[in-house]
Amino acid sequence: MTKHKIEIKKIENIAARQVAFSKRRRSLFKKAEELSTLCDAEVALLVFSATGKLFQHSSSSVEQVIEMHKNVHSSIDKSYLPTMEFQMRNEVADKTRELRKLNGEELQELKFQELMKLEERLLKGLTRVLKAKDERMANDITALKRKEEDLMRENRRLLQIADEQGTSFKLGSD
Template sequence: MKPTREKIKIRKIDNLPARQVTFSKRRRGFLKKAAELSVLCDCEYAVIIFSATGKLFQSSSSNTKDVIARYIEHNENVEKLELPSLKLQPDRIKLSKELADKSRILRQMNGEDLEGLNIDELQILEKDIKGGLSRLLRSKEDRTMSEILALEAKGAELLEANNQLRQRIGMFSVANGNIAGVIALESDTSTTEESLSSESGTNASNCCANSSSPDDDSGDETLCLKLGLPYCG
């Protein structure tokens, strides 16, 4: 079995040479890890170390002074942001207390957290609940009445639209009836004209036939009037 490595307790090393060696090793490892973190995570860093003898060691991803200036500016902005929050602290406490009281009253109106109330407080709570219930019923009645009126108005509009549609259908039926009557009248007229033309032709033929044959033996000449255009031979 491999021997387990004993953890070093984090405390000051009393032996001066061992302390100096540990400082040198850990300082290099610490600065190396900071540089690797900057490369891996694209972050900006600055490390400043003073040894026990007052010797300065520093490392940064860019100019150390620029990083320090950015750090100072950041702290000033944080202080400016925290100052209004300190001014609003009393208001926040007050609002938190009011919210807790309203939440407790709401739970009591729902029938919870009633153990600590006396008779007077219970009567006040009962009165508040009854008042709220009556307002709720009135609001419900008003809403129901509004919906009924809206439905009645919509029904009247539908009835009016139905009547208008009936009138249009009646007018359309009357118009179709008139057209059919006109067609029947024109048909009767044409039939009558054809009948009259036929009778005229028949009478003319009979007249010509009678004129060609003598009625008696007296020898009188009979005249036959023929209508038509003169013949040009």
């Protein structure tokens, strides 16, 4: 029997709601435990039922995890985040400019020495590409030669069978 998708909305039947809560709570706690074990993560999970009853699961103690959260949250320098975003944008812009130069665009701003270095980088890259292409072609040629030999053997075998049966075939180009 396959699982079918249910519509996510409040379950009106109180007994069915309680059963679903109980089953899903156990599944949720199991997933939290798996996350903690597999990833060596500190996990704290608090769940309040509709009646206000508290259910909790934690990899160590809930209080320790909450305290850890408070310490980490208060120690984050809020001004650092925009700076980090600014640095990321600058890095992306730099890499974009570098890629354009490698594509032969926006070269007018480069000095002669920079153009020489760019040419050297491109030649090294081209050498690697040509080497990879040559290796691929050599492998393909070897595979085709092997296939040709197999086909020639098969052709000789079929000709031998035809001779044994008294049928003659002529080899050659027509």
